[in-house]
Amino acid sequence: MAVMNATLLEYQHNHVAAHEIEAAKNAFLIHSGEDRIRLLSVMPVAEAIGVLNCCPLGLVRKLLDDLAETGDAIRVRQIATGLGLINSEVEPDGDYLTNSVMSHVRQRIGWIIGLALLGVVSGLIISHYEDSISQLILLAIYMPVVAASGGNAGSQAATLVVRAMAMNEVRPSHWLRVMWKEVRVAVVIAFALAAVIMARVMLFSDSAALPSGFSLDDIAMAIGIALIIQVLLSTTIGGVLPLIATKFRLDPAVLVSPVLASVVDISGMAIYFMTVNAWLDLM
DSSP, X not given: XXXXXXXXXXXXXXXXXXXXXXXXXXXXXXXXXXXXXXXHHHSOHHHHHHHHTTSOHHHHHHHHHHHHHTTOHHHHHHHHHHHTSSSOTTSOSSOTTTSOHHHHHHHHHHHHHHHHHHTHHHHHHHHHTHHHHHHOHHHXXXXXXHHXXXXXXXXXXXXXXXXXXXXXXXXXXXXXXXXHHHHHHHHHHHHHHHHHHHHHHHHHSOGGGSXXXXXXXXXXXXXXXXXXXXXXXXXXXXXXXXXXXXXXXXXXXXHHHHHHHHHHHHHHHHHHHHHHHHHHTOO
């Protein structure tokens, strides 16, 4: 019963809020100068976002700058986030060039150091499968290809989603739709890329240098399967990671690239060696 009452109250609130925002728009546009700033400082954030949505971008930025000068930085960030001018309330104030070097350092250094330490895991994975590499040197040649392909595919997906978020085309609540789209895109890219790399292995590798019991066809298939899995995983993560960052009020511009690079690097090594070992029966 309590849940039903809460749902009804939420519906009524949203219904009334829509009318209030429309009325606030009409009232807001009548005023000018300091009166607009005063109204923005006292009206609910949702109403302020609705009001500013109908204003030119240049006017919106000026109003937010004037509001920030009054000392209400938190409200400015909330409104800017709701308008899609920033992707996270933790983004730094000011422009890229006007912010100090130390503000950039403080924003980035924690993630960089933490993820650098996490990168040790990749080395541990490689050392664990050292016997596999010693049996087939050809595996070492195509190991960076799998990691790089996953990183490139994931970065493309992440960049496109961040741009869509900046243009207010995608929100964190759309994560399932984004994931479904990126999975379908990744399937096509992964199989096309795997076909190219498998052809490269079979046409330009020396089969005479292989140990007895191994064929180029099997090795190419193992590398192709690992590549398909890696691209599918990396593209999906790259598409969803910016939405996750925004949901937890983290800055996607700072978070996505280094986190994606570390995740793809570690997962790429694990997927590659597990796949080739299972397919070629090396262990």
